[in-house]
Amino acid sequence: xxxxxxxxxxxxxxxxxxxxxxxxxxxxxxxxxxxxxxxxxxxxxxxxxxxxxxxxxxxxxxxxxxxxxxxxxxxxxxxxxxxxxxxxxxxxxxxxxxxxxxxxx
Numbered sequence: 001x002x003x004x005x006x007x008x009x010x011x012x013x014x015x016x017x018x019x020x021x022x023x024x025x026x027x028x029x030x031x032x033x034x035x036x037x038x039x040x041x042x043x044x045x046x047x048x049x050x051x052x053x054x055x056x057x058x059x060x061x062x063x064x065x066x067x068x069x070x071x072x073x074x075x076x077x078x079x080x081x082x083x084x085x086x087x088x089x090x091x092x093x094x095x096x097x098x099x100x101x102x103x104x105x
Contacts (some may be wrong), residue, residue, distance in 0.1 A: 001037040003083065010049035014067050015058075027067050034074045034081070041083045042076070043090065 005086040010029070033040070043050055052071060059065045075082040 001039060003039050003041050005041050006048060007019075008048040008051050009044075011048070011055050014064055016057055016060075018062075023063060028064055030067055030070050030074075034070065039081055039083055040075055041085060043085045043087045044086055 010026050013026045016023055054070045055064060059068050
């Protein structure tokens with residue numbers, strides 16, 4: 001099992017800010033990860049979580065709603081799949097990802 005910090009671009013791609021292909025890749029990433037034992041680390045009030053909740057409020061199409069529901073119901077609801085941290089408790093520089101899953105952004 002690995003603890004993963006996903007790049008905030010996941011949500012930008014899911015919003016359609018890049019391309020339909022990137023949106024589909026992000027949906028597929030979330031679907032594949034649900035069957036893996038890895039855990040996502042989410043820091044409250046981080047750019048990642050802010051963009052996630054923004055998309056939750058503004059999701060326009062079925063793929064976006066699917067991704068938001070998957071993230072909320074599979075990851076956020078399960079402590080084995082998501083570790084929720086308060087940013088005030090993190091040491092400086094702790095959010096630098098060691099493993100990028102979003103293509104090097």
